Amino acid sequence: MAPITGKTRLTGIIGWPIAHSLSPVMHNAAFAALGLDWSFVPFAVPPERLAEAVTGLSALGVSGFNVTIxxxxxxxxxxxxxxxEAELIGAVNVxxxxxxxxxxxxxxxxxxxxALNEGFGFEPAGKSVLVLGAGGAARAAAxxxxxxxxxRIALANRSLESAAGLARALEPRLPGTAFSVHGLAALAERSFLEDFDLIVNTTSVGMADDAFPGLSLAGLKPGLAVYDMVYAPPVTPLMKEAVACGVPNANGLGMLVAQGEAAFAIWTGRTPPTGCMxxxxxxxxxPGNP
Incomplete structure (x- = not known):
């Protein structure tokens, strides 16, 4: 990295906690590759001081920042x-x-x-997707x-109320997509799973080497793909199941990189060199945290 001077443009990420974020590694590598006098640092911001932090970052002239949990x-x-786009998703990450x-x-x-396009050549138009979870990541995915x-987007979640709330929020905004809500018990039913072209895990299941009870990908229709947003561990139980059944799969690192590249372009007007991040x-x- 070049020395930081009074001319260096500053970017960063706010979250709580934030010490293990991978974003500084990605962005500083891209700044260096393009020879930009920019720098990216993590800012630990407790929830009760968020408003102060936003005011402070603006006052300091920080060019931009990521936002995480x-x-x-x-x-x-x-x-x-x-x-x-952010209003539809109901969350901001840049x-x-x-x-x-x-x-x-x-x-x-x-x-x-x-990430779906690069990993599988997957295009959502006209496809049926099963989204596991109903939190913020599920809303972004859906x-x-x-x-x-x-x-069609089916939401499978432990809490039916949360899944139903997400469906109600998105249905009026996405009239061309049919939404349905299901409990996790549905994952054990082959007749339920066989209609989907893609399964996306947006939950933390897999981070502790845990799995969705009863979920089996054996015998599902050819062309099915599995995307697990979890990337630590790099191969989750869901991905192992996919490998055993010959189903194309990928973890969340591709999404992490792609969202970072998009943020980089927003701030700098430049595209990071292919593969740099x-x-x-x-x-x-x-791996660490986003």
Whole structure:
């Protein structure tokens, strides 16, 4: 990295906790590759000090920053503008600061679609997708897939109430997509699973080497793909099941990189060199947090 001077443009990420974020590695590698006098640092911001932090980052002239747990929703009323994509998803993961005007974006959906295309050549238009989970990541996934033309999105979650609430929030905004809500017990039914073209895990299941009880991918229709947003461990039980059944699969690192590349472009107007961020992550001894 070049020395930091009074001319260096500053970017970063806010979250709580934030010490193990991979974003500084990705972005600083891209800045260096393009010879940009920019730097990216993590900022640990406790929830009760979020408003102060946003005001401070604006006052300091920070060019932009990523937003991660637990601030993605809470930051929205603190910003000057929210893009339509972020408003639909109901969360912000990127803030751009232009002349003191703070604009909130969400690149999670862009990252997912890019990762699916690169990993499987998957295009959502006309496809049927099973989304596991009903939290913020599930909303980003469902909004992106629906906006890209998915004909059906089934939400499977432990809490039917949460899944139903997500479906109600998205249905009026995505009239071309049919939504349905299911409990996790449905995952044990082959007749339920065999209609899908893609399964996306948006939950934390797999991080502790745990699995979805009863879920079997054996015998499902050819062409099915599995995308697990979990990337630590790099091969989750869901992915192992997919490998055993010959189902194409990938973990969440591709989405992490793609959303980071989109954020980088928002701030700098430049595209990171192809593969630069991914190579920076691959050089690390083990994955961390986004």
């Amino acid at each position: 637990p601030h993605k929703v809470a930051i929205m009323p603190l910003l000057d503008r929210i893009t339509p 803030v751009d600061n232009r002349d003191g005007v703070m604009t909130g974006y969400n690149t999670d959906g862009i990252g997912l679609l890019a 909004a992106a897939l629906g906006s890209a033309g998915a004909s 991914a190579r920076a992550l691959a050089a690390l001894p083990s």
